[in-house]
Amino acid sequence: MTAWYEKSFGEDYLLVYKHRDVHGAYEEVHKMIHWLKLHPHADVLDLCCGMGRHSLALADAGFQVTGVDLSDVLLNEARELDTDHRVRWYHADMRRLPLKARFDAVVNLFTSFGYFPEDVEQLKVLRAMHDVLRPGGSFIIDFINTAHVKKHLVPHSVREDEGQRIEELRRIQDGFVQKEIRITDLTAGTEPRIYKESVKLYAREELSGMLQEAELQVDQVHGSYDEEIYDEQTSPRMIFVGHRPAD
Template sequence: MEEKLEWFGEWFDSPYYHILYKHRDYEEAKEFLDNLVQYLHITEMHKVLDLACGKGRHSIYLNRKGFDVVGVDLSEQNIDHAGTFENERLHFFIHDMREVFASGQFDFILNMFTSFGYFESEVENEKAICAAAEALKPGGKLVIDFLNPYVVVHNLVPSEDKQVEGINFRINRKLSGDGYIVKDIQFRDNGHHYHYQERVKAIRRIEFLDYFRKAGLRLVEIFGDYHLNAYQKDSSERMIFIVQK
């Protein structure tokens, strides 16, 4: 019997994922990346890993700024697309972040825009952080940009409809009993009914700090938004962790 894909393996490889999220604010993302580059003092001499890079948009942007970047993602379709932009200082690979990619090779690892919290167990989360730590050079830094669970859960919109490219996406959200922010996405296209689900664990700050401690990483800073303002538990949009090996 064919093994069932984990939800992120199935949904992120679907063309509908990219249709639904086509209007994401990439200008804001570029501004965030510019702010990080300045804060971290990334130079052309450094090697950067974009962990869970999607279609590689942010890796490509960083490379165009002159940086040596590797992007990895679990989705074969994402990497096929990203690979068309490769050059001598930009490479893409299919990779599961729960496994070590390249031991001790990177000055900076960026895990952007809530590309974490997808797994079913704490052990897998810890394994992913430990794998990232293993890929860092001594003194290297890991950036994890995650949603602020306190604000997201408090402001959860139970349901909405989104019309994109003639498709009506019906989206229902809830906090599950086991602590996941669950988004059910249903729609019809070409006479077929589709149902996908996103599940992101509402990981608290204290839990991340425990992951970092177990991986031998030291907390440097927590920012609360893409302008790198200080994190405020009750009001910040994001939890952006800067940790060092």
């Protein structure tokens, strides 16, 4: 059976999420550099890099950047944007990284975590991050905040873009936030193309415990890129910043 993340990050994903802007990525990278305390020319891995907005912003900031993603479609988009070939792009599953290099920092951004039904699979991602980090290297995991999701979830929305009707249905079920996306070509009269998204919800203590199990130490948790302090009830994000302890 094909997992949802093997199907959903294709050409239609570029349409659904094209509102994500490049300028915002540069602002977020500026904050990440401050949190991670990166030295000039540091080696940074963007794990689940998507179409490469943050990878390219990190490269522009002077870092040596590697981007990894499972989606060939998104990687091809990233390569087209990377006109100067500044980033090394790799196709890989985030649980099994075919990288021999060690990195000064690993970033996993905008809820590119929690994709698997079992915690043991999420733990494989954290252990993979540990293994590619140099001792003392730092990490960011930018995740959704469960309380905020529950309070602000929009069950249903519809919009039109490029002649396509985009309908999104959202719900929380069995500890996951679930989304179904239906895209209908308004000119062709065909059946909608349907995609699923499913992300496991975690409390701060749960994810902190998993990071500890993966031998990664949490130093700070931020509530957004504009919030230095995380508030469990009100923060929109749950951004973990930490490091791999020295061996």
